[in-house]
Amino acid sequence: MRAVGYFAENARRNGQKRSIAEQNHAFGDFCIRHGYEVAGTFLDTTDEQGATAGFAQMLHFLARPDRGFVVVAVDSLGVLGPDLGQAALKLLEIEQTGCQVLIAHTGHEAFRELVDTWADRGDGTPISEKVRSAMRRKAVRGEVLGRPPYGYRVGPRRRLELVPEEAVVVRYIFRLYLQEELGIRKIAGQLNAEEVATRRGGRWSMVTVRDILRNRAYLGHYSRFGTTVTGSHPALVTPEDFRRVQDRLQTHHGSVRTRTVQPFLLSGLLFCGMCQNKLIGVSRRQRWVTKAGEKKEASYRYYQCESRTNQSACAYNTQRAAELEARVREALKDDERPVTRLRRAGNVDGYLVDLVAQVDRVEGRMKRNRRQVEELVADAAHGHITVERMKSLGGELAREHQGLGAELRAAKDRLQAQQSEAERRKHLEALCERLTREWDALPFETLQAALRDVIDRIEVDDDDLRVYLRV
Known part of the structure; x- marks a missing residue:
C-alpha cells in the first residue's frame, strides 16, 4: 500500500501555522504507523502561479491507471483550503480519482472530519441552517x-x-x-x-x-x-x-431516450442576415424505407435562424453545417480577406470587454457551484443526508468545478494575450495563419476557441456570407 502526501504553504492546524517541514514530518510518521510506502509528495505555495500547481499535479498522478492502491494524507483540513467550502471541493475532486483522503496525525477520514467540523461550527457555517429552516x-x-x-x-x-x-x-x-x-x-x-x-x-x-x-x-x-x-x-x-x-x-x-450531444463548431458566432438573431445548431435523424424494402437512416446537421426554430418567425435561413464551416474556412484565407469589425462607441475594444465579462460569468458560476457544495456539506452535517449521499451528489459538482476552472484559465489566458494593440494584432494574425494551415488537424475544442478569438461575428443570408474579424 502506498500513500501520497499533500502539503500547502502556511496551512493551519487548530489555528496554528504549520511549516512544510512539520507537515512532511507528520506525513512520515503516518506512513510508518500505518505501514504505507511513500508514493510521492506534492506542494502548493502561496504565490499566484504555484497556488494550485501541486494540487493539479497530484490529481494527474492519482488519475494514472498504474498508480495502484493509494491514499492521500494531509496534515489537516487547512491544507485543503482556508475555509471548509474550499476544502470540501478539493476533497470531492480527489475522491473522484477513487482515492481516500486521511488526516495524517489521527488517521481519520478527512470527509468525516469535515462534516463533524461543519456541524460544530453551527451558525458559523457559510450557509446558515437557520435561514434554510425558515425558508422550508x-x-x-x-x-x-x-x-x-x-x-x-x-x-x-x-x-x-x-x-x-x-x-x-x-x-x-x-x-x-x-x-x-x-x-x-x-x-x-x-x-x-x-x-x-x-x-x-x-x-x-x-x-x-x-x-x-x-x-x-x-x-x-x-x-x-x-x-x-x-x-x-x-x-x-x-x-x-x-x-x-x-x-x-x-x-x-420519449422517456428513456439517450442523446449524444455533438457541439457545433460555429456556435455563438453566427447571426441571421435578415433578423440579426443567432443561428443555432440543429441535428436531425431521418429513417425511411426504399421501394425495395431496404431500411435507410441518415443524420443531418445544420445551422438555422433561432427566430425560425424557436419562435416560428423569420424566413427559412438554414445552412448545412459542413458546407457553412467550409465557406468560413475559405473566407479566412489571405486572398479572400473578411471585413474588419468596427470598434464600438467610445473607442472601447469590444473584444476585451467581452473577455472581461466572460471571466466574470465563469467566476460567478464557480461561486454558485461552490455554494451548492457547501449546501450539501451542511445537509450532511445536520443529518439531512448521509455522508455517502453527499459524496455521490457532490461528485458531479466537483467535475463541473474542474471544467469551470479550465474554462476560467483559458479565458484569463486569452485576456492576457490582448493586453496591448500590437500584441493583440500579432496574436490574432498568428491564429489566422494557424487556422488556415491546421484546420483539419486541430482538436475540435482548440479549433473552436481559436475561431472565437479571431472572429467577432458571422452574418449569413442564404448565399451571402460576411465574416467580421476582431481586428
Missing part, C-alpha cells in the same frame, strides 16, 4: 419564495393569486396544445403572430411554451425544498388535462 417553514405554509410563475403574482399573504390577462394566455396555450394539437413551436409562432407579449414584453419561444406546459403550479400546487402544498392557490388547468399534456410530451420526446 415558509414553503410548508405555501408562502411564495422567489419569482411567481407566469399567470400568477404574489398576493398580500405571500400566496399566489391570478393575473387575469396572463391566466387567459396560460389556458390558451393548454387549449392550443390539447384541443387543436399544435406543436410547441407553432404555439410560440401563433402567440407571436397575435402579438401576445411575454411578461417582460418579449417574444415567445419553444422553451417558454414548454416550461408552461410542464409547470405543476397550474394544478394549484406549490412546491419548494422538496415540499408540495396542494390547493395553495387557484388552478388554471384540470388534473386530467395536465396528465394528457404530459403524456403527449412524453410520447413526443
Whole structure:
C-alpha cells in the first residue's frame, strides 16, 4: 500500500501555522504507523502561479491507471483550503480519482472530519441552517419564495393569486396544445403572430411554451425544498388535462431516450442576415424505407435562424453545417480577406470587454457551484443526508468545478494575450495563419476557441456570407 502526501504553504492546524517541514514530518510518521510506502509528495505555495500547481499535479498522478492502491494524507483540513467550502471541493475532486483522503496525525477520514467540523461550527457555517429552516417553514405554509410563475403574482399573504390577462394566455396555450394539437413551436409562432407579449414584453419561444406546459403550479400546487402544498392557490388547468399534456410530451420526446450531444463548431458566432438573431445548431435523424424494402437512416446537421426554430418567425435561413464551416474556412484565407469589425462607441475594444465579462460569468458560476457544495456539506452535517449521499451528489459538482476552472484559465489566458494593440494584432494574425494551415488537424475544442478569438461575428443570408474579424 502506498500513500501520497499533500502539503500547502502556511496551512493551519487548530489555528496554528504549520511549516512544510512539520507537515512532511507528520506525513512520515503516518506512513510508518500505518505501514504505507511513500508514493510521492506534492506542494502548493502561496504565490499566484504555484497556488494550485501541486494540487493539479497530484490529481494527474492519482488519475494514472498504474498508480495502484493509494491514499492521500494531509496534515489537516487547512491544507485543503482556508475555509471548509474550499476544502470540501478539493476533497470531492480527489475522491473522484477513487482515492481516500486521511488526516495524517489521527488517521481519520478527512470527509468525516469535515462534516463533524461543519456541524460544530453551527451558525458559523457559510450557509446558515437557520435561514434554510425558515425558508422550508415558509414553503410548508405555501408562502411564495422567489419569482411567481407566469399567470400568477404574489398576493398580500405571500400566496399566489391570478393575473387575469396572463391566466387567459396560460389556458390558451393548454387549449392550443390539447384541443387543436399544435406543436410547441407553432404555439410560440401563433402567440407571436397575435402579438401576445411575454411578461417582460418579449417574444415567445419553444422553451417558454414548454416550461408552461410542464409547470405543476397550474394544478394549484406549490412546491419548494422538496415540499408540495396542494390547493395553495387557484388552478388554471384540470388534473386530467395536465396528465394528457404530459403524456403527449412524453410520447413526443420519449422517456428513456439517450442523446449524444455533438457541439457545433460555429456556435455563438453566427447571426441571421435578415433578423440579426443567432443561428443555432440543429441535428436531425431521418429513417425511411426504399421501394425495395431496404431500411435507410441518415443524420443531418445544420445551422438555422433561432427566430425560425424557436419562435416560428423569420424566413427559412438554414445552412448545412459542413458546407457553412467550409465557406468560413475559405473566407479566412489571405486572398479572400473578411471585413474588419468596427470598434464600438467610445473607442472601447469590444473584444476585451467581452473577455472581461466572460471571466466574470465563469467566476460567478464557480461561486454558485461552490455554494451548492457547501449546501450539501451542511445537509450532511445536520443529518439531512448521509455522508455517502453527499459524496455521490457532490461528485458531479466537483467535475463541473474542474471544467469551470479550465474554462476560467483559458479565458484569463486569452485576456492576457490582448493586453496591448500590437500584441493583440500579432496574436490574432498568428491564429489566422494557424487556422488556415491546421484546420483539419486541430482538436475540435482548440479549433473552436481559436475561431472565437479571431472572429467577432458571422452574418449569413442564404448565399451571402460576411465574416467580421476582431481586428
